Amino acid sequence: MGELQSRLYGGLWHTTRPDRLLSIVEAQAILVEPDIHDRERSNTANGPKNYPISRTIGGISLFDFDGFDPESYEKQxxxxxxxFFVPYVRRWQGAVWLEIERDVVREQLVSPTALLRKWKEEGLYGHNILPRLEATHVGDVPISAISSAFLTWDDGREVREFSIRNFDHNIFTQILKEWQEAVGK
Structure with a gap:
């Protein structure tokens, strides 16, 4: 993960395509059920019986990089x-990462350990999970719970920070344009 690892390390994060950020800003939340067709969402081709675990339980999938070590994780x-998701889904050619304030969402947060236990105990094996890395926020995540945001591309070497709480369309448009020019979009 290189430099991006130190940026993500220890945090609780959600990632999305750059072109989806404006709908999050407009809704003032990361929505459990955004107005996105299933064929545009991860692991939804086979319908609800195979939705990712977070969506199945009415939540938002988050990456919990608290104590995360890529080498030991890959061995385990x-x-x-x-x-597939870090630094970004390849077909996206970049991603927006949104850092979630753990203390703000604590009541709605299902930890990676608890999520894996639920997956096993309830036999939810048809639903994808990133064991001991994926957490779930049950319900929509309000923008007020997002502490930082950035757009990354070029395998995580290019990172542009922006404010999500005091979102400035002009600043984000400039960042988006720089990304689009760099990746040939």
Missing amino acids: FPVSSWH
Whole structure:
């Protein structure tokens, strides 16, 4: 993960495509059920019986990088697909990462350990999970719970910070334009 690892390390994060950020700003929340067709969402091709675990329980999938070590994680969970999302989903060519304030969402947060236990105890094996890395926020995540945000591309080497709480469309448009020019969009 390189430099991006130190940026994500210890935090609680949600990631999304750059073009979806404006709908989050407009809704003033990361929505459990945004107005996005299932074919545009991760692991939804087979319908609800195979939705990711977080969506199945009415939540938002988060990455909990508290104490995360990529090497030991890969040894413990060699088939985990965390690299699919970090630094970004390849077909997106970049991603927006939103840092969630753990203390603000504590009441709605299902920890990675609790989520994995629920997955096993309830036999939810058809629903994808990133064991001991994925947490879930049950319900929508309000923008007020987001402490920082950035857009990244070029395998995480390019990072542009912006404010989500005091969102400035002009600043984000400039960052978006720089990203689009860099990736040829």
